[in-house]
Amino acid sequence: MTPTINIPRLDLLHYTQGTTDQRHQFSKEIGKAFNETGFVTIANHGMDKALIDELYAVVEAFFALPEVTKLKYEIPGLAGQRGYTSRGKEKAKDATVPDLKEFWQRGQDDNPAVNELPRFDEITGEVYRRLESAGRELLKAIAVYLDLPEDYFEGKVHQGNSILRAIHYFPIDEPDSLPDDAVRAGAHEDINLITLLIGASADGLEVLTREGTWYPVKAHGEDIVVNVGDMLQRLTNNKLKSTTHRVVNPPREQMKTSRYSVPFFLHPKADMSLAVLESCIGADNPKAYTDITAGDYLDERLRAIGLKM
Numbered sequence: 001m002t003p004t005i006n007i008p009r010l011d012l013l014h015y016t017q018g019t020t021d022q023r024h025q026f027s028k029e030i031g032k033a034f035n036e037t038g039f040v041t042i043a044n045h046g047m048d049k050a051l052i053d054e055l056y057a058v059v060e061a062f063f064a065l066p067e068v069t070k071l072k073y074e075i076p077g078l079a080g081q082r083g084y085t086s087r088g089k090e091k092a093k094d095a096t097v098p099d100l101k102e103f104w105q106r107g108q109d110d111n112p113a114v115n116e117l118p119r120f121d122e123i124t125g126e127v128y129r130r131l132e133s134a135g136r137e138l139l140k141a142i143a144v145y146l147d148l149p150e151d152y153f154e155g156k157v158h159q160g161n162s163i164l165r166a167i168h169y170f171p172i173d174e175p176d177s178l179p180d181d182a183v184r185a186g187a188h189e190d191i192n193l194i195t196l197l198i199g200a201s202a203d204g205l206e207v208l209t210r211e212g213t214w215y216p217v218k219a220h221g222e223d224i225v226v227n228v229g230d231m232l233q234r235l236t237n238n239k240l241k242s243t244t245h246r247v248v249n250p251p252r253e254q255m256k257t258s259r260y261s262v263p264f265f266l267h268p269k270a271d272m273s274l275a276v277l278e279s280c281i282g283a284d285n286p287k288a289y290t291d292i293t294a295g296d297y298l299d300e301r302l303r304a305i306g307l308k309m
């Protein structure tokens with residue numbers, strides 16, 4: 001059976017610089033895809049190949065540092081929201097074992113500079129700003145799809161709690177000694193409004209179809225993958241879908257290779273209300289969630305994934 005899946009490739013320039021018709025079409029297509037599958041791929045997102053190559057170079061160099069050096073940047077009390085998080089710390093909400101990964105996170109401010117790598121801070125900062133700006137444009141297109149004012153999200157996400165995460169899925173040296181259910185990233189949904197992901201061209205990312213099968217996500221060239229998170233699903237009373245996804249381990253002959261990816265989790269400010277939009281409630285779609293702020297919701301979720309006590 002062919003799975004019901006719609007992951008279109010959209011050109012962001014059609015929204016930011018397009019004609020009225022192109023802008024409308026873009027909104028319609030991203031809305032439809034977010035309603036059906038929760039995933040799109042995006043071309044012309046504002047980062048050229050040179051910047052992405054540089055990003056990978058500094059990210060690889062960081063994870064290649066000795067563990068003792070990296071541990072200097074693992075800062076207690078911040079729930080992994082800044083700096084380094086070592087192996088074995090984060091697990092998917094319903095998983096029993098931690099993911100096979102280590103990662104670095106930077107936010108809007110208060111980011112520790114990596115003294116060993118002079119360009120690390122500059123490059124990750126530049127990528128943060130570019131993805132934030134692409135994300136704000138995407139939210140405008142989504143607001144239009146939802147019949148909200150185009151700038152509905154602007155004040156709520158500007159200077160918000162967004163996080164850029166550089167992930168290293170390390171080589172698996174002894175696959176036979178792993179617990180059965182240990183994977184690079186266990187099945188999960190993202191917490192935030194939308195996620196913009198660089199690096200999905202490497203195999204491994206899969207989405208769960210409505211039929212309950214796993215479907216690999218492939219992005220073309222430097223395209224990024226963008227998906228709906230739980231905050232947007234909640235706000236829209238499930239009209240936009242936060243689809244379960246995971247990163248599987250490589251085939252046996254590639255177990256000893258690393259995989260890198262860099263998701264940008266677009267979060268609003270803590271005081272944004274995630275109360276369901278009135279326009280998304282109807283007789284056939286009763287209000288499915290209680291009212292909560294983005295900040296309280298985030299705290300709840302960070303506890304569930306083991307990053308916050």
Ligand SMILES: O=C(O)CCC(=O)C(=O)O
Pocket residue numbers: 167185190197199200205245246247260261262263
């Ligand atoms: O590494 C990837 O391709 C996806 C990572 C992911 O889903 C996440 O960090 O939430």
Ligand SMILES: [Fe+2]
Pocket residue numbers: 188189190245
């Ligand atoms: Fe994810």
